[in-house]
Amino acid sequence: MRRVAVTGMGMICALGNDVSECWSALRDGRSAIQRMELVDASLLRFQNAAEVRGFLPTQHFAEDKCVQLDRFTQFALVAAREAIRDAGLGDALTGVSTRRLDPALAEQTAIITGSCTGGQTSEDQQFVELYGKKSGRVHPLTIPRTMANAAASHISMEFGITGPAFTISTACSSANHAIGEAFCMVRDGRAEMAIAGGSEAPFSLGMLKAWEAMRVVAPDTCRPFSKDRQGMILGEGAAMLALEPLEAAKARGAKVHGEIVGFGMSSDAFHLTRPSAEGAARAMRAALEDAGIDPAAIGYINAHGTGTPQNDATESEATHQVFGRAGHLAVSSTKSMHGHALGAAGALEAVATLLALREGFLPPTANYNTPDPQCDLDVVPNHGRSVPLEYALSNSFAFGGLNAVLAFRRSS
Amino acid sequence: MTALTPTCERRGMRYFQAFCAIYSTMSAMPEPLPDPVTEQVLALVAAIKRLPREQVRADSSFEELGIDSLDATTLLFEVEGAFDISVPDEQARSIRSVRQMIEGVKALLAAAGPR
Numbered sequence: 001m002r003r004v005a006v007t008g009m010g011m012i013c014a015l016g017n018d019v020s021e022c023w024s025a026l027r028d029g030r031s032a033i034q035r036m037e038l039v040d041a042s043l044l045r046f047q048n049a050a051e052v053r054g055f056l057p058t059q060h061f062a063e064d065k066c067v068q069l070d071r072f073t074q075f076a077l078v079a080a081r082e083a084i085r086d087a088g089l090g091d092a093l094t095g096v097s098t099r100r101l102d103p104a105l106a107e108q109t110a111i112i113t114g115s116c117t118g119g120q121t122s123e124d125q126q127f128v129e130l131y132g133k134k135s136g137r138v139h140p141l142t143i144p145r146t147m148a149n150a151a152a153s154h155i156s157m158e159f160g161i162t163g164p165a166f167t168i169s170t171a172c173s174s175a176n177h178a179i180g181e182a183f184c185m186v187r188d189g190r191a192e193m194a195i196a197g198g199s200e201a202p203f204s205l206g207m208l209k210a211w212e213a214m215r216v217v218a219p220d221t222c223r224p225f226s227k228d229r230q231g232m233i234l235g236e237g238a239a240m241l242a243l244e245p246l247e248a249a250k251a252r253g254a255k256v257h258g259e260i261v262g263f264g265m266s267s268d269a270f271h272l273t274r275p276s277a278e279g280a281a282r283a284m285r286a287a288l289e290d291a292g293i294d295p296a297a298i299g300y301i302n303a304h305g306t307g308t309p310q311n312d313a314t315e316s317e318a319t320h321q322v323f324g325r326a327g328h329l330a331v332s333s334t335k336s337m338h339g340h341a342l343g344a345a346g347a348l349e350a351v352a353t354l355l356a357l358r359e360g361f362l363p364p365t366a367n368y369n370t371p372d373p374q375c376d377l378d379v380v381p382n383h384g385r386s387v388p389l390e391y392a393l394s395n396s397f398a399f400g401g402l403n404a405v406l407a408f409r410r411s412s
Numbered sequence: 413m414t415a416l417t418p419t420c421e422r423r424g425m426r427y428f429q430a431f432c433a434i435y436s437t438m439s440a441m442p443e444p445l446p447d448p449v450t451e452q453v454l455a456l457v458a459a460i461k462r463l464p465r466e467q468v469r470a471d472s473s474f475e476e477l478g479i480d481s482l483d484a485t486t487l488l489f490e491v492e493g494a495f496d497i498s499v500p501d502e503q504a505r506s507i508r509s510v511r512q513m514i515e516g517v518k519a520l521l522a523a524a525g526p527r
Contacts, residue, residue, distance in 0.1 A: 045500070215501050219502075272482060273481065273482050274482075310481075
């Protein structure tokens with residue numbers, strides 16, 4: 001089996017429009033949660049969100065192209081361009097021209113994207129026309145904009161990538177499942193390169209009303225692991241990774257941000273929305289086993305940490321089941337800063353985890369007020385911290401009880 | 413079977429069933445006659461959990477009725493629609509029994525005033 005290197009990273013979310021802007025906010029513990037602008041907040045019980053601000057599609061895409069792209073696909077393309085450019089593979093100049101990948105490599109390159117709601121915002125807009133304004137018809141691009149695989153398809157077309165490409169939709173675990181599967185394909189020799197990650201843009205009134213009805217969104221902000229936490233805060237954005245065999249990366253002189261060393265999955269078989277500590281623990285153990293490392297080797301976990309009363313208590317219990325109560329383990333939830341970007345969450349957090357390893361610096365859990373005995377972990381409250389790290393995990397646990405955990409290693 | 417059962421026995425069975433129905437009503441008597449709000453909440457709970465109406469009582473806890481967090485949000489949704497009210501999330505979180513739901517609805521209706 002081959003070692004798998006991450007040689008490219010791209011990211012756009014409420015924290016910034018590229019990896020460097022996002023990392024600067026993550027380092028400083030700056031939360032991007034504020035009053036939402038994309039949807040009329042006066043129609044909702046919650047008013048705050050982590051939205052991508054100042055994003056003008058026409059700065060990134062030709063106008064005729066914009067019509068084809070739902071916001072979630074736009075984010076995916078922006079992140080994929082950054083990742084491919086960062087990997088030194090394409091020449092993705094923003095909004096102008098893109099150089100296609102070498103055809104021999106392109107044929108052996110996989111694209112796996114994750115998304116929970118796909119282009120639901122486009123669908124919502126058209127249904128307003130249909131049901132609200134009685135238009136009697138919808139735009140002919142509604143289907144190609146809405147389909148969850150639109151992001152993978154547009155990445156493939158823009159870069160001429162002709163290998164296996166597909167989309168995984170497992171709610172909040174989508175991106176971790178996508179990156180995990182891409183990791184396995186590269187490790188096993190089923191692909192020589194992979195572009196993998198997740199994207200999400202869930203801000204339509206219909207979607208937010210559905211979240212409101214579930215009563216899991218906080219009225220103030222996202223305070224993971226804090227005793228006074230009241231729920232999650234929705235976010236949006238995308239992150240993409242370029243993966244390739246470590247030997248190939250070294251041979252072509254590519255810089256290596258870090259390695260993916262393990263992938264663990266499990267399903268709770270328990271409840272549609274309530275998490276299970278046993279299921280989460282099994283996924284973490286599976287990732288450790290896949291990586292062939294002891295729990296004691298892990299110095300940091302980027303938690304699922306949604307900020308709901310149930311998730312954080314259950315995830316803490318699961319962490320204790322796997323790691324005992326060893327003092328060295330730090331656990332933080334960066335959702336406190338970039339919100340819960342659903343099908344993109346695991347991808348944003350993969351970048352955060354890779355940078356934590358590379359920089360030897362733990363991003364904090366922001367907005368933290370009060371310790372909760374049910375969340376008895378070192379959650380790196382409010383201030384980041386310099387710590388040399390070798391291995392880290394990143395957790396994603398989805399509604400429906402589908403869990404996916406990635407194990408990362410610092411570049412040696 | 414019915415054709416082979418003598419008429420008197422069938423009639424006897426009907427009397428017995430009628431007696432059982434009356435007896436079960438009597439055994440539920442200690443609960444005071446429900447007001448319209450209580451009656452409607454009890455009916456909604458019964459409908460959501462697919463329970464016979466008489467099994468749902470105002471003093472039932474959600475746990476006793478097998479109402480989990482997802483059922484509770486569905487119940488809140490139905491209650492909001494039935495009474496044209498909006499239950500704040502904070503209040504919703506503290507409702508763990510049928511009586512708390514009924515009292516919550518009554519308080520919100522009182523706060524809304526006559527319509």
